[in-house]
Amino acid sequence: DIVMTQSPDSLAVSLGERATINCKSSQSVLNSSNNKNSLAWYQQKPGQPPKLLIYWASTRESGVPDRLSGSGSGTDFTLTISSLQAEDVAVYYCQQYYNTPQTFGQGTKLEIK
């Protein structure tokens, strides 16, 4: 299985400031057939299912604000929120869908400082 490791486990950022969450995979998730990284980011708020934010490492899902962005390739990836808003408080997960079983990171809890 590909192990996904996120850092940090929790993060407190002031409103309007930048938040950065990292995700590292135990092996490359670069898909040679399309030269895209099979890496997704999800946001989960209490009592809700995960919401897809980013896929192919950097493609924003429809309706996701452009202050959220994804980057990285191979084994190292980053989710950046450029200017933290109150509604961004949540747990964020990275996921690889390169192979089976698709695996998730342990989650990063984002709070307001």
Added chain:
Amino acid sequence: QITLKESGPTLVKPTQTLTLTCTFSGFSLSPSAVGVGWIRQPPGKTLEWLAVVYWNDDKRYSPFLKNRLTITKDTSKNQVLLTMTNMDPVDTATYFCAHRQTLTKPFDYWGQGTLVTVSS
């Protein structure tokens, strides 16, 4: 509009078999490059991918749980079923079903989830 909803027992006893149903609308599992999968989340923990079935009846399972899981689809009813045998308290979790447009996106639509507690 794509929606999914999980249903099934909220409480099962150890050693029993769990059967969950995912009823969906807004898409068809036949014929289109679509899959429906199951993911679970123990209280306060991360997400665990369990299984997926695709439009062509291709099925994939978590290797860790493969001998306990069966996923099936009923295209006429717009349903996907997940069966898990020999339930244990560590299987207590919220179980989600989710939609995937194959080869383009990971799971993009999720049900609200159903909490299953395993206890005697």
